[in-house]
Structures are given as C-alpha cells and as structure tokens.
Amino acid sequence: MDEPALIRDAQRGDLDAFNRLVLAYQDALYNTALRILSDEDLAADATQEAFLSAFRALNSYRGGSFKAWLLRTVTNACYDELRRRKRRPTAPLEPESDDGEEMDSPSWLADPSASPEEQLDQAELEHAIQHCLDALPTDFKTVVVLADIQGLDYTEAARAARVPLGTLKSRLARARLRLRECLQAFWELLPTAFRLEGERGA
Amino acid sequence: MKTTFRDIERLSAYLDGQLPQAEKTRLESRLAADPALAAALEELRQARAILRRTPQRRAPRNFTLTPKMAGIRPPVPRAAPVLSWASAVAMLLFVCTLGANLLGQFSFGAAAHMEAAAPAHGIGGGPVEEAQVVTEAPLDSANAVTPTPKSLLLTAPEPTAEPDARAAEPPQEKARQSVSPWLVVWPSLAALLLGAALLTRWVSLQAFKKKAEKK
Numbered sequence: 001m002d003e004p005a006l007i008r009d010a011q012r013g014d015l016d017a018f019n020r021l022v023l024a025y026q027d028a029l030y031n032t033a034l035r036i037l038s039d040e041d042l043a044a045d046a047t048q049e050a051f052l053s054a055f056r057a058l059n060s061y062r063g064g065s066f067k068a069w070l071l072r073t074v075t076n077a078c079y080d081e082l083r084r085r086k087r088r089p090t091a092p093l094e095p096e097s098d099d100g101e102e103m104d105s106p107s108w109l110a111d112p113s114a115s116p117e118e119q120l121d122q123a124e125l126e127h128a129i130q131h132c133l134d135a136l137p138t139d140f141k142t143v144v145v146l147a148d149i150q151g152l153d154y155t156e157a158a159r160a161a162r163v164p165l166g167t168l169k170s171r172l173a174r175a176r177l178r179l180r181e182c183l184q185a186f187w188e189l190l191p192t193a194f195r196l197e198g199e200r201g202a
Numbered sequence: 203m204k205t206t207f208r209d210i211e212r213l214s215a216y217l218d219g220q221l222p223q224a225e226k227t228r229l230e231s232r233l234a235a236d237p238a239l240a241a242a243l244e245e246l247r248q249a250r251a252i253l254r255r256t257p258q259r260r261a262p263r264n265f266t267l268t269p270k271m272a273g274i275r276p277p278v279p280r281a282a283p284v285l286s287w288a289s290a291v292a293m294l295l296f297v298c299t300l301g302a303n304l305l306g307q308f309s310f311g312a313a314a315h316m317e318a319a320a321p322a323h324g325i326g327g328g329p330v331e332e333a334q335v336v337t338e339a340p341l342d343s344a345n346a347v348t349p350t351p352k353s354l355l356l357t358a359p360e361p362t363a364e365p366d367a368r369a370a371e372p373p374q375e376k377a378r379q380s381v382s383p384w385l386v387v388w389p390s391l392a393a394l395l396l397g398a399a400l401l402t403r404w405v406s407l408q409a410f411k412k413k414a415e416k417k
C-alpha cells in the first residue's frame with residue numbers, strides 16, 4: 001500500500017483512496033476505542049465517527065504518522081462519547097446477570113482460586129486487562145492504550161492524546177504502576193511461558 | 203533509598219529508551235545498588251509486557267464511508283446554471299397563467315354580479331373606499347373577480363397587470379370571447395422548462411449512479 005499516495009488522493013476528495021486507508025486502520029481504531037470505552041457498540045460508533053471526521057478534516061493532516069493522526073480522531077470521538085454518557089447515563093456500570101440483577105463482580109473474575117494450573121486463555125487475559133484499564137481515570141487509560149497497546153512512540157502518543165510530552169511520560173508511568181498492581185491479582189494465572197517472557201523483558 | 207514517583211517516571215522512560223544519556227547512566231548505577239528500584243523497574247516491565255499482549259480484535263464490520271456519508275453529491279449537470287432557474291420561472295409563469303385563465307372564465311359573470319351589487323352595497327352604507335373600488339370593477343376585470351378586502355384588491359392585480367392590460371385594451375365584449383395567445387404559450391413554456399430541468403437532473407443522476415456502481 002502506497003500510503004502517502006493514497007493520502008494525497010484522499011485529500012483531493014478520492015473516497016476510494018480514503019476507504020483503502022480505512023480498511024488498513026479500522027482494526028487499530030476500533031481496538032483503541034474498545035479499550036477506552038469498554039463497550040463494543042459504542043466503540044464501533046466512535047470508530048465510524050472518527051473516520052467520518054478524519055475524512056472531513058483530511059486537509060489538516062500535515063505529515064507524520066498517519067496512524068497517530070487517525071488515533072487522535074478516534075480518541076476525540078471516545079471523549080465525546082464519554083461526555084455524552086456522563087450527561088445521560090443509560091446502562092449500569094456493573095455487568096448484569098441474566099435475571100437483570102447487577103452482580104458484585106463479573107463471572108470472569110469470580111473464582112481465581114479454581115485451578116492454579118489453569119491457564120488464562122486469550123479472552124480471560126483480555127477481560128483482566130480491560131478490568132484493570134477501567135479502574136484508571138480516562139486520561140491515564142488513553143495514554144497507556146496509545147503507547148503500550150497501539151505501540152505509538154512518545155511523540156506520536158503525546159500528539160494523539162493532545163498532551164505535552166512531559167504529561168505523557170508522567171501519566172504513562174503512573175498508569176503502568178497502577179495496572180501492575182491491579183494485574184497482580186491475575187499474575188499467578190498467566191501462562192508460564194508468558195510469565196517468563198514478561199520477566200525476561202519483552 | 204525509597205522509590206519516589208519521580209523515580210517511577212524515570213524507570214518508565216528508561217524502559218522505553220526515552221531517557222537522556224546522562225540520566226540513563228546515573229539510573230543504571232542506582233539500579234545496580236538498589237534492589238527495590240530494580241524490582242520497581244521489573245514491575246513496570248511486566249505491566250508493559252502484558253499490555254503489549256492485549257488481544258487485538260478484528261473490527262466487527264467495515265467502516266468504509268459511502269458517498270452519502272461523506273457528503274459527496276452527484277455532480278451538477280453542465281446546463282444546470284441556466285436550468286436551475288427553470289423551475290422557478292416555470293412556477294411563476296404557471297401562477298400568472300392560472301390567474302389569467304381564471305379571469306378569462308369568470309370575469310363576465312363576476313362583473314355582471316358586481317354591477318348589480320354595487321348600488322345596493324353603496325346604499326347600505328359600506329365603507330366609502332370599498333364602494334369606490336366596486337364601482338370601478340366593471341372596468342378592471344381583475345378587481346371584479348375577487349370580492350376581497352381592499353388590501354388584497356390593491357396588491358393582487360400587480361402580477362397580472364400585463365394580461366389585464368391586454369384584456370382591457372380591446373372592447374370588453376371582444377376580450378371576453380377571444381382567448382389570448384399567452385394563455386396557450388405560457389403553460390406550454392412552463393411545462394417545457396420544467397420537463398427540461400427534471401430530465402437533465404435525472405440523466406445526470408443516472409450517470410453518477412452508474413459510475414458509482416462501476417467502482
């Protein structure tokens with residue numbers, strides 16, 4: 001994919017060129033929105049909204065990482081969504097059981113002692129990470145999603161999160177510290193191979 | 203030595219290779235001497251390792267934009283600058299024609315009725331101004347057809363002034379019997395313009411759709 005050429009064509013109003021960029025980056029934007037909003041439907045809405053506003057604001061893109069530029073639009077869309085949700089909360093924050101009653105803790109957190117040998121599968125690992133991310137303030141969650149999950153470097157992540165570099169460093173450090181504490185509860189359940197990888201320093 | 207939050211910030215940046223060389227050297231010598239600091243670095247490294255392993259979901263659907271979503275409209279046909287006014291002109295002609303047509307049909311009966319009604323109305327003590335308008339009615343067929351309040355009587359004739367003038371010029375009997383050629387020409391012109399405008403629009407829309415499907 002010749003990204004610069006596609007971006008140039010898209011900037012001239014070529015929707016086909018833009019849609020090829022959409023296909024290339026939709027997973028990254030959707031995953032970012034999903035981690036920040038913790039809701040599949042809202043994440044899909046934010047992703048769509050982000051691509052729409054990206055197309056409209058395409059002429060304001062002035063080089064640099066296009067992925068970081070797109071992630072900035074999806075971060076904005078997520079913040080808009082969170083503001084809307086704050087104004088009129090529609091769903092309980094705790095998951096509901098089948099009979100509609102709120103549960104104290106989701107079933108996937110229910111019994112960590114069941115089997116120490118049992119390995120967390122991908123879904124459980126994802127749930128554990130999301131659970132710990134949700135415990136963070138949004139600003140901290142955003143920087144850690146951009147830097148550690150999406151792999152942006154400091155400069156790109158700071159641009160995408162619209163914060164100065166110093167703020168980014170500080171928030172990232174704090175977020176990692178708190179996530180480490182939260183993930184501690186799941187640590188024993190992580191696959192042995194993964195633990196070794198983590199200890200070796202990924 | 204106690205690990206401060208400033209240390210955690212340094213360790214986090216160190217982990218990402220974002221620490222200036224001088225600070226990096228200083229931190230490394232502290233790490234060698236301080237097991238608590240080394241443990242903190244290890245914890246941050248583990249947190250980052252887990253986050254990097256976050257399972258990536260596939261997008262639940264494609265988020266490509268349609269021309270409609272992107273607000274791209276079909277191109278305006280080349281003849282459009284002229285034809286975009288065609289429907290407005292057609293409407294104006296239609297209204298004028300309709301007015302003139304109605305006048306042609308009803309002016310005779312209405313005029314006779316008004317002539318008869320005028321004296322009675324005047325004797326009845328109606329407003330003087332209205333009575334004056336009514337007595338003038340037989341001369342001006344436009345006024346005669348509508349027994350409306352004065353304000354309307356004064357404004358209504360304006361758009362139809364031309365046909366009225368034509369109708370009023372020849373003797374009244376002749377004007378009522380012969381159909382003015384404008385009554386035929388105007389509606390035809392209006393229909394023609396409207397048809398042309400719609401056809402051009404439709405053809406251009408079809409071409410746009412065809413092009414969009416091809417893509």
